[in-house]
Amino acid sequence: MDQLLFASEVFINGLMxxxxxxxxxxxxxxxxxxxxxxxxxxGVMALFAALTLVGIMDGxxxxxxxxxxxxxxxxxxxxxxxxxxxxxxxxxxxxVLLAILIEKLVLKHxxxxxxxxxxxxxxxxxxxxxxxxxxxxxxxxxTLDVGLPQGISDTVEQVTANWLGYGFFIDRLDIxxxxxxxxxxxxxxxxxxxxxxGRAMRAVADDHQAALSVGISLxxxxxxxxxxxxxxALVAGIxxxxxxxxxxxxxxxxxxALPVLMxxxxxxxxxxxxxxxxxxxxxxxxxxxxxxxxxxxxxxWFAYVLALIFLVFRPQGLFGERIxxxx
Amino acid sequence: xxxxxxGDFKTSYRDDGQTFPIxxxxxxxxxxxxxxxxxxxxxxxxxxxxxxxxxxxxxxIASIGLNILVGYAGQVSLGTGGFMAVGAYSVYKLMTSxxxxxxxxxxxxxxxxxxxxxxxxxxxxLRIKGFYLAVATLAAQFFLVWLFNKVxxxxxxxxxxxxxxxxxxxxxxxxxxxxxxxxxxxLICLAFVIFxxxxxxxxxxGMIGRKWMAIRDMDIAAEIIGxxxxxxxxxxFGVSSFFVGIAGAxxxxxxxxxxxxxxxxxxxxxxxxxxxxxxGGLGSIFGSFAGAAFLVILPVFLKNLLVGGFGWPTDxxxxxxxxxxxxxxIFFLIVEPHGLARLWRLVKEKLRLWPFPH
Numbered sequence: 001m002d003q004l005l006f007a008s009e010v011f012i013n014g015l016m017x018x019x020x021x022x023x024x025x026x027x028x029x030x031x032x033x034x035x036x037x038x039x040x041x042x043g044v045m046a047l048f049a050a051l052t053l054v055g056i057m058d059g060x061x062x063x064x065x066x067x068x069x070x071x072x073x074x075x076x077x078x079x080x081x082x083x084x085x086x087x088x089x090x091x092x093x094x095x096v097l098l099a100i101l102i103e104k105l106v107l108k109h110x111x112x113x114x115x116x117x118x119x120x121x122x123x124x125x126x127x128x129x130x131x132x133x134x135x136x137x138x139x140x141x142x143t144l145d146v147g148l149p150q151g152i153s154d155t156v157e158q159v160t161a162n163w164l165g166y167g168f169f170i171d172r173l174d175i176x177x178x179x180x181x182x183x184x185x186x187x188x189x190x191x192x193x194x195x196x197x198g199r200a201m202r203a204v205a206d207d208h209q210a211a212l213s214v215g216i217s218l219x220x221x222x223x224x225x226x227x228x229x230x231x232x233a234l235v236a237g238i239x240x241x242x243x244x245x246x247x248x249x250x251x252x253x254x255x256x257a258l259p260v261l262m263x264x265x266x267x268x269x270x271x272x273x274x275x276x277x278x279x280x281x282x283x284x285x286x287x288x289x290x291x292x293x294x295x296x297x298x299x300x301w302f303a304y305v306l307a308l309i310f311l312v313f314r315p316q317g318l319f320g321e322r323i324x325x326x327x
Numbered sequence: 328x329x330x331x332x333x334g335d336f337k338t339s340y341r342d343d344g345q346t347f348p349i350x351x352x353x354x355x356x357x358x359x360x361x362x363x364x365x366x367x368x369x370x371x372x373x374x375x376x377x378x379x380x381x382x383x384x385x386x387x388i389a390s391i392g393l394n395i396l397v398g399y400a401g402q403v404s405l406g407t408g409g410f411m412a413v414g415a416y417s418v419y420k421l422m423t424s425x426x427x428x429x430x431x432x433x434x435x436x437x438x439x440x441x442x443x444x445x446x447x448x449x450x451x452x453l454r455i456k457g458f459y460l461a462v463a464t465l466a467a468q469f470f471l472v473w474l475f476n477k478v479x480x481x482x483x484x485x486x487x488x489x490x491x492x493x494x495x496x497x498x499x500x501x502x503x504x505x506x507x508x509x510x511x512x513x514l515i516c517l518a519f520v521i522f523x524x525x526x527x528x529x530x531x532x533g534m535i536g537r538k539w540m541a542i543r544d545m546d547i548a549a550e551i552i553g554x555x556x557x558x559x560x561x562x563x564f565g566v567s568s569f570f571v572g573i574a575g576a577x578x579x580x581x582x583x584x585x586x587x588x589x590x591x592x593x594x595x596x597x598x599x600x601x602x603x604x605x606x607g608g609l610g611s612i613f614g615s616f617a618g619a620a621f622l623v624i625l626p627v628f629l630k631n632l633l634v635g636g637f638g639w640p641t642d643x644x645x646x647x648x649x650x651x652x653x654x655x656x657i658f659f660l661i662v663e664p665h666g667l668a669r670l671w672r673l674v675k676e677k678l679r680l681w682p683f684p685h
Contacts, residue, residue, distance in 0.1 A: 069639045109661040121660045128653030134646040258462045304466035311455050
């Protein structure tokens with residue numbers, strides 16, 4: 001009985017982790033649907049957003065390290081700090097600027113290239129952003145606190161202790177992340193279904209040429225999609241940054257989002273959510289039951305192997321569009 | 328004037344199909360080979376060997392291997408680091424289990440073992456294509472690295488979890504271990520590079536290479552005209568992994584001497600080799616060399632410039648180096664998506680006409 005309850009606690013924690021994976025995967029899906037670009041830099045964008053947010057909140061001088069090295073000065077911080085809400089807005093603006101720059105400097109010149117070339121370009125972008133984030137804000141590990149509640153939820157523990165005689169340990173941050181992710185997805189769905197821009201976005205996703213011919217500006221849509229992906233990255237960055245500190249390893253969550261995408265299908269928003277939940281629960285349960293037998297740390301590869309086995313039976317993922325190939 | 332086919336008469340089919348049809352190219356190739364074999368070993372020093380020449384040669388083998396898979400057969404793989412780890416750990420197990428057998432045979436066997444592992448992880452490519460496959464090969468990367476970390480048998484139960492290459496000799500010269508001279512290390516790597524380039528060149532221009540290219544260009548069409556996708560894809564995975572495994576074995580046994588799997592064969596290695604292939608040029612043996620040279624020399628150059636030239640702190644220089652590498656990759660993809668090999672071909676075209684413009 002205890003074992004079962006413990007397993008269900010692991011299950012719930014897996015669900016919460018899965019939500020976090022879904023958040024990152026969502027950014028991939030949005031860009032892939034709208035521009036056919038498989039954006040490897042999504043994880044680094046989350047890192048960059050989180051770094052910028054912390055930097056603005058603490059009033060750091062951008063490029064302080066570089067300026068100090070070049071001119072022998074000793075800059076580090078401005079004398080002010082910024083409230084979280086304002087800092088989040090400023091960071092969102094920075095992500096829009098980033099989206100515009102990416103469109104103008106990179107994507108525009110690569111129109112019509114093969115997908116693999118575009119994919120490589122985003123890996124280059126990931127390297128660049130990683131370096132830029134470190135040069136701009138310093139490479140030390142930072143703590144991020146935008147006022148989200150953290151720590152083990154007492155309420156959940158007490159309620160479950162009363163009902164089942166066993167208190168569930170669930171992080172309040174995870175609960176909040178789930179709520180915020182749900183709101184974000186609802187907002188995205190509403191945006192793409194009920195607004196003019198959303199409709200244009202779906203048209204571009206469906207067929208670039210046809211969308212162009214009815215007067216939709218591809219450039220605008222791309223900037224918009226990359227901005228939205230930037231917001232999603234910002235949200236993911238806030239969640240993961242609050243959870244485990246803002247540092248390089250934050251960008252590695254992109255690698256966790258990839259099997260989620262494979263499982264759910266590259267083109268499906270529900271797929272990203274369901275895939276994230278399956279991977280989150282699957283890897284926690286696998287680590288819980290099988291992990292001790294094989295030496296642990298199975299979380300690194302379990303998601304990939306699961307996705308790989310799954311794909312052999314269903315090559316387009318759970319909800320992906322059916323792949324039809326013609327010669 | 329001097330770079331012409333004219334006057335160089337081909338009297339047999341064999342002459343006509345040779346790799347370097349222009350005389351100057353041919354002589355240039357022999358000259359480079361002669362310098363590499365007979366001059367460089369006598370002037371080489373420790374810095375040049377460990378900073379530039381050894382990594383260049385080893386990554387050239389890995390790039391040739393990956394280029395066969397990505398450039399010729401069109402199957403994108405992000406598992407190169409994992410396959411290099413297979414090569415490194417097989418050569419380690421072979422070297423420690425059979426010390427009396429020559430290390431050359433060990434390295435070749437390590438390649439064969441890696442080829443088998445590569446074929447196993449290549450099996451999904453029959454069902455999965457494109458990005459799905461690229462991501463699926465990451466499964467190989469993460470699973471293999473985890474395996475070598477968690478199963479103590481692979482690192483002979485050493486306390487640190489590291490593998491250290493014991494000293495082995497070829498013709499009386501130490502090529503691995505701390506006593507090996509730079510020249511000996513260089514020569515053994517060079518021998519494998521020449522072997523790899525020779526095999527790869529002749530495979531890719533023969534029937535099997537044409538099958539790979541047919542699969543790359545349109546796999547369904549290739550299947551219809553009678554190319555067996557099973558044998559073509561799996562042979563590409565096998566041959567590619569064979570070279571990648573040799574590169575991994577050399578990287579560990581000759582170059583690094585000691586290795587820890589997450590650090591030496593992590594995901595970054597996969598990306599590094601993929602960048603070499605892309606920047607050098609997909610589907611070109613010369614491109615593999617050019618890409619490897621570019622990405623080996625660039626960090627050394629940037630480090631010398633930023634740390635040595637400007638006196639900036641090393642961590643800042645490392646971050647700026649990341650930015651520059653990233654920006655250069657994007658720049659290259661925009662300017663010349665077909666890589667350095669295409670630029671080289673354009674230069675040669677111009678040279679054939681020189682001094683006339685058309």
